[in-house]
Amino acid sequence: MRDTAPQTSTSDSVLDAIGHTPLIALDRLGAGLPSRVLAKLEFYSPGGSIKDRAALRMIEAAERDGRLRPGGTVIELTSGNMGTGLAIVCAVKGYRMIAVMSEGNSLERRRMLAAYGAQVELVPQAAGARPGQVSKEDLELVEQRTRELVEELYAFWPDQFENLDNATAHEMTTGAEIWEQTGGTVTHFTAMAGTGGTLVGVARALKKRNPAVQCYGGEPATAPYLAGKPVTDTSHQIQGTGYAHDLSLWDEDLVAGYVTATDEDAIETARLLATREGIFGGFSGGANVSGALQLAREAPPGSVIVTVVPDTGLKYLSTNLYPD
Template structure:
């Protein structure tokens, strides 16, 4: 019995077991069939709820966290929201350190969940809604400083192996079970690399023939080893024009790129044609999937991730057509 057919003792039990949705209107008349994991239906509205729960519970098991402790993490918003939920239930004080460039909805949600939000100014030339690797370094420096000053537990999602473990044990296994192993291609935009590496490792352990492809912004294809023309893009929470510490090249069978315009247009199509209100990165994932679905062999099964809810971007240009 999954968490959508039982009474949960807390929101923690409602994390995961999200539906896999066939995008039958978007892929109509295309050779490939696209399935998308609806991670926006998790309590915090994103796939990051999974890693938030795992990272905190693993830290508890390892004796790194005890009742009354403070938790600190650098976040673009989604991991912070997941951690705010977990910390609220478990009784930890939580401080989210994030760039001023991230959408204001995320910080508002964090504050509503009881978190303290520490905003870090963007680097020179920074643009709202476009957080770069340089901005992230500034956030991480401040986060580590706060954690040291308060003797708090620093979650460190970009290097925490529990990030990968959460997706290997849950997201990847769920996808395999939901499609009964009938998967040809998995693709995902890479941020911390936790989702990609976790899901890919599980799928490839079950069937090495499954192709796992990394999606990157067209202006910053760093994983593919190509020039970065601009680290600024709209795929918030991902692709910081640097290779993440959790990345595993051996699990990646190839690379795809999407532009900001493609991500926005596809997110709008998901809302208008599939009734799925999701964010920029989910739009990027599906845009890449549609490219594959047009040129692949008939009947090819493509799986991707709807990373988070579009509710977190209502103040942006995502759904406001200029």
């Protein structure tokens, strides 16, 4: 075991523990490849996901400009991770939180939200939908219910799909950290897009510092919507990503190209991450690393390819990701 640095300070709240996540070289999975792949482990954040960063920034921006007042209610439509991030911020700051989510999302996510004191509003899936797979149609139903509740309760809706602070959080924190942690040597970044906040924010941060950095959007293989290719199936297992609709936060000018992952790629890579790298991520972590490995095969030798493992495998124990 390695010695750890002595703890020299205390934090005022768990909110100070959001971000500052480790960046790990995947030298076992990437052995023999001409470029190096590095993954930022976002499950180190208090809510176990990358979304804590955006949650904190969106709430603090709303406090500053009066959209959210003391004792107010926060409502968000969420596949679970943003809800958890918001629930943590609301718990610490004393706001009521309602998370509207599809019944198709995993059980762990719902229970975690409830544990933080959030109210969970479950929306039934569209007719014919597959449990465990949240489709575009399911998301539309969740959005409709969110709008109803926001009006009814005069609540603050951070609206992660529309909120510029979502991408700004990643520009100011995730992207800035990647630049620092690689000592400015990063050449490529890739991430599956859900709201697009991660990809766009990190791309802004990196390209501001070095315009030559190339950023690749990730999408499910059957729904390469942002890439402008035919969408054959909108249901897939890579939860939190791949909604196959226009993204307000998206900025085509920042994107050098696209990579795709099948459910099988995501699952197989997530399992390899666990068995070969000791990294226990979710479906999108597997998909992101699968995309980064594709880039490592194709990029000029010596490239430094960075991606994120957005959340922990613990959130998917009731799914087929890590079977008995």
